[in-house]
Amino acid sequence: MSATVPAASRFRWAPFAAGLLVLVLAYYFSVKRRISNDEADVPDGAYLALRQALLELDNATRFDRNTLQWTALERKANAYLHKLRLHEGAALEAVSRFPPALRFPDAKSVIEGTRLFDAIRRMPKGGSLHYHLEALVDQKWLVAAAANESNCHVSFEAETYRTFANPPTASVKLPRFKFTSQSLPSTEWVTCRSARERHPGGPAAFDLYAESVNSVIPNAYATEDIAWARFGMVFNMLGDLLHYQPLFERYIAQALQTFYDDGVTYLEVRISKWPNYDEHGRVVAFSEVLDSVKRIVDAFRTTHPDFIDLRFIYQDVRFNTPEGIQASLDTVISLRKSHPLQIVGFDLVGHEKATPLIDLVPLLTAGTRAAKHAKVTLDYFLHAGETLHAGPAPPDANLVDALLLGTRRIGHGFSLSKHAGLMSKVIASDIAVEVAVISNQMLGLVGDIRRHPVIDMMLHGVQVVLASDDPSVFGYEGVSYDFYQVYMAFEALDLGSLKKLAMNGIAYSALGGAESKARAMGGFERRWAEWVQELAAH
Numbered sequence: 114m115s116a117t118v119p120a121a122s123r124f125r126w127a128p129f130a131a132g133l134l135v136l137v138l139a140y141y142f143s144v145k146r147r148i149s150n151d152e153a154d155v156p157d158g159a160y161l162a163l164r165q166a167l168l169e170l171d172n173a174t175r176f177d178r179n180t181l182q183w184t185a186l187e188r189k190a191n192a193y194l195h196k197l198r199l200h201e202g203a204a205l206e207a208v209s210r211f212p213p214a215l216r217f218p219d220a221k222s223v224i225e226g227t228r229l230f231d232a233i234r235r236m237p238k239g240g241s242l243h244y245h246l247e248a249l250v251d252q253k254w255l256v257a258a259a260a261n262e263s264n265c266h267v268s269f270e271a272e273t274y275r276t277f278a279n280p281p282t283a284s285v286k287l288p289r290f291k292f293t294s295q296s297l298p299s300t301e302w303v304t305c306r307s308a309r310e311r312h313p314g315g316p317a318a319f320d321l322y323a324e325s326v327n328s329v330i331p332n333a334y335a336t337e338d339i340a341w342a343r344f345g346m347v348f349n350m351l352g353d354l355l356h357y358q359p360l361f362e363r364y365i366a367q368a369l370q371t372f373y374d375d376g377v378t379y380l381e382v383r384i385s386k387w388p389n390y391d392e393h394g395r396v397v398a399f400s401e402v403l404d405s406v407k408r409i410v411d412a413f414r415t416t417h418p419d420f421i422d423l424r425f426i427y428q429d430v431r432f433n434t435p436e437g438i439q440a441s442l443d444t445v446i447s448l449r450k451s452h453p454l455q456i457v458g459f460d461l462v463g464h465e466k467a468t469p470l471i472d473l474v475p476l477l478t479a480g481t482r483a484a485k486h487a488k489v490t491l492d493y494f495l496h497a498g499e500t501l502h503a504g505p506a507p508p509d510a511n512l513v514d515a516l517l518l519g520t521r522r523i524g525h526g527f528s529l530s531k532h533a534g535l536m537s538k539v540i541a542s543d544i545a546v547e548v549a550v551i552s553n554q555m556l557g558l559v560g561d562i563r564r565h566p567v568i569d570m571m572l573h574g575v576q577v578v579l580a581s582d583d584p585s586v587f588g589y590e591g592v593s594y595d596f597y598q599v600y601m602a603f604e605a606l607d608l609g610s611l612k613k614l615a616m617n618g619i620a621y622s623a624l625g626g627a628e629s630k631a632r633a634m635g636g637f638e639r640r641w642a643e644w645v646q647e648l649a650a651h
């Protein structure tokens with residue numbers, strides 16, 4: 114199934130709309146005359162026909178039009194989901210626990226207690242395309258797995274981090290980890306085992322502490338800037354843990370299982386240059402790390418044949434030096450040669466206020482040229498518009514530059530709905546937007562999810578894919594909570610919308626060639642049919 118809308122069908126509404134306007138005006142004046150004649154009555158047939166036409170005009174732009182055939186089974190399944198949303202939503206609203214209105218840490222257990230969540234957990238999610246490597250798996254699992262390694266050592270270091278607010282820097286004490294059998298200076302380093310045992314409250318308290326210090330959850334941040342300052346930092350400790358190859362390998366396997374159990378059969382994850390070290394202190398080069406991931410994915414597929422793949426978008430931080438970003442572009446071009454199926458493109462991450470894309474345009478266009486010269490394709494999958502600001506100054510204007518740079522998808526695009534012209538361009542260029550509603554809430558961009566601009570985009574016709582971005586840092590796993598919050602927040606969405614969101618994760622993926630996309634879609638359709646049947650049986 115193709116997600117592309119032929120150009121002709123985008124414009125055929127124009128004459129219809131003009132005709133409709135004439136009819137509406139004519140009707141308006143006739144109604145006005147009748148009302149003034151005191152003849153107001155229930156709407157008559159002509160009014161209802163016009164009303165229907167106007168509703169259809171409004172629906173004609175939706176991102177999910179014609180997704181479903183609306184078979185009897187689909188209608189039943191849709192009715193079941195609709196009923197759950199209506200009843201559970203109303204009951205929770207009555208006790209001020211309507212999940213989209215709550216901050217996610219409060220919403221989480223409420224969501225888990227609903228039948229709608231049971232249903233959505235089981236929904237096949239197709240592909241999910243916006244993640245950061247460090248934040249895929251439950252932190253409790255990760256900390257416990259680390260502490261179980263007999264050579265795990267920890268030290269507590271004061272970390273200073275840059276903020277965009279006042280004061281310009283802040284600091285916090287962070288646990289840092291090393292895995293080695295060599296002795297480390299005992300004034301700074303202790304084994305994880307003894308740190309856990311000696312921690313006030315014992316090992317469980319240590320794990321909770323390590324989790325909380327690496328999570329944005331316990332804190333409510335007043336501004337986007339403060340949230341970002343703290344957020345960027347949690348990735349340091351996660352990196353410490355995940356650069357140890359034995360732990361890294363277990364982590365990748367655990368991530369595959371977690372997402373598979375959540376209904377995701379294809380994943381695209383942002384990854385920076387990621388050399389590891391092994392239990393002998395030997396450096397495991399990035400290309401070997403990629404080879405190890407391939408082995409893990411292959412093994413996973415033998416036991417889970419409908420799992421398609423885990424692929425990476427190579428990333429640098431946008432606040433890196435121009436030389437650093439240049440080096441990353443060189444690296445991604447050589448990775449496109451050596452690991453073309455695993456490394457599918459390039460992105461720049463981190464708070465968009467740090468370096469606006471306009472400053473990096475010469476570097477990125479040179480990267481495109483260099484790739485061509487090296488005879489590889491280099492796609493950009495750029496974060497842009499993850500901000501409350503509304504242009505024309507950066508960072509909102511990153512949307513403009515991302516489009517001019519030929520981005521294949523837009524990461525977040527939170528500010529896109531403010532720009533009708535850019536939305537038209539995004540629709541015409543068939544670019545999908547990767548939306549992560551809970552992440553946006555946790556980073557202070559939105560409170561009540563009913564105010565999230567994703568609904569404006571979807572109803573306007575922008576193709577959206579849902580992801581959870583950094584779920585472990587936000588205290589959860591998978592992407593079902595995001596699907597739940599979006600479906601619960603917006604009554605305009607139905608079973609067809611959910612299907613389109615899942616299918617978009619395949620249609621707009623970097624899976625190569627029509628054939629592999631069609632195969633992935635075929636597998637998805639089979640799982641989908643089973644789920645619909647299951648829902649309809651309720």
Ligand SMILES: O=c1[nH]cnc2c1ncn2[C@@H]1O[C@H](CO)[C@@H](O)[C@H]1O
Nearest residue numbers: 245246345348462463464496582583
């Ligand atoms: O939503 C996001 N927008 C931009 N950058 C992000 C987001 N989530 C995580 N990172 C960044 O990705 C790196 C880890 O892979 C970290 O630098 C983190 O700040």
